[in-house]
Amino acid sequence: MTGMILAGGRGTRMGRVDKGLQPFRGGPLAAHVLQRLAPQVADVAINANRNHAAYASIAVAANSDAPVWQDDLQGFEGPLAGLQTGLRRCETDWLLTVPCDSPFVPDDLASRLAEALLRDDADLAVAVTMDADESGDAYRRVHPVFALMKKSVLPKLDAYMESGGRRMDGWYGAIKVTEVLFQDAGAFRNINTLTDLKDMEKLSEPAATGFDRKASLSAAEAQRIIRDAITPVTAVEKVALRQALERVLASDIISPIDVPAHDNSAMDGYAFSSADLLADGPTTLRVAATVLAGRPSGVHIPAGQCARIMTGGVMPDGLDTVLPQELAAAISADSVTIAPRSITPGANRRFKGEDLASGKPALHEGKIVTPADLGLLASLGLAEVPVRRRLRVAFFSTGDELRSIGETLEPGCIYDSNRYTLYGMLTRLGCDVIDMGAVRDDPAALEEALRTACTSADAVITSGGVSAGAADYIKSIMAELGDVGFWNLDMRPGRPMAFGRIASEGRQSWLFGLPGNPVAAMVAFYFFVRPGLMKMMGTTASHFTVRARSAVALRKKPGRTEYQRGIIYIAPNGEREVRITGSQGSGILRSMSEANCMVILPHEQGDVAAGELVEVVMFEGLI
């Protein structure tokens, strides 16, 4: 396919300057697009209506032989005129368009659109993202300038344009269109004004980041943004059965055998055919054979007789019921007597395949392997299990006041505790951790730490420096290295938080910037980082919540989510009750240590009266 950069606009909203040539992070905007587009396509072209030479030199600088095509239609007729020109000139069967003002074009744009075009046998595949309107409701947003189409649609486009149509998607009714949903709406952002450009350049203002459209976000919105942005790691490894404990299954496990392999007895007793039971009196059956567990049955029991059978013993053909030996009315050396109505026909017989049927999924992809699963996999005879690779997570603390264990604590300094809580939480989550220490509030040191972390880990977690503090340089450095949103969450504790993607030396990593206060950092980890990492691990985060009566009245302002540390217990009346642990200050780690749960007071909730039911998340399973 040919990838064409649409740079032919008049740029009316940019003071009539040529958008594609605007300097952005060290190069013209169009060069960023070219750099992302070129590896995805066979040929690249630039559609521009002025500054021909400047666009040609962008191509040269990028070592690309991309031609610059001017619209066949004169007079800045809009992107559709560029599209028409591209379809006429391109030498491939397919044409992909991207605008010159979208420096974050996704790397998989071409491949995903192509896949949909083929799969749906469509004429055109267009990117869509989920977006939120002013009131926060989600809607599908179509991006008609990010589209892959067949060259054969040209006559339809010509006809639409001849009739005066100029809307990028105005002609979709005449062709077969398929939509492809991309998770990362931020990748489709475009720069429309010089202010956009400046903001985007800095990326330090909330509005300039793709992940952050509002200055303040609710906890639920932030969780959704993180969930939608992150995709699971793809690498899979086969591990020995025991090593699979707590790992994430990378595929469904299809049972290769029936478990159990035969109908068998659930009890020690006597196997017989229920057809032999007398309706109105005791039934005495001769014991014709004994069946032990672990031997093929092979015996034939004639009508009116039975088999002595042990638990797990294979049911002889034709027999359907097992009388537990303790229910027998009488037992002699070679017979057993069954009282009327003492046993239900079919009782105590386990069916072949009733636990796991051959060819059916025994466990599903994405499940975290539990002790029960290990046993189940063993019962299938499986020695190896496919699991997703472990995540590598790097973390460091920021702040001049932080000292590490072993260092002297000068006046005004504190020991760094966040690295230890993070170590504990990440280790329990099954991640490989890279502890990068405490980093000074110094731009060069912070940049170095972020770059190193980014090249070595799937995710980077920092603590401190994301609030509005004067010595907090980390925000601007994070913004320089990538596409990061700085959030003011409507929650307590843990208001400030950063989330996004950073890149260095061609490696990308997810970034979570946590607040510095120890409790806030932990809460932000549990409710934002953990679900994100679990999605990356290929599974879904869940936590164990219960409802309990609040022992005391709680003050709570509507309009923010509060996470209070609590102790849950059974009250003398037998009901579950929860009380809040002492001070709820976000720096008081002892409140976390003493607590066994967190009380979640949702966004809209106001004050809670004593005795009212509240939602409680148990620490067990969370940490």
Ligand code: AMP
């Ligand atoms: P910051 O978010 O950097 O403004 O930090 C907020 C508060 O948390 C300050 O009182 C810091 O001293 C404290 N803090 C930051 N990082 C850590 C850490 N790693 N361990 C303990 N306290 C910290």
Ligand code: MG
């Ligand atoms: Mg700090």
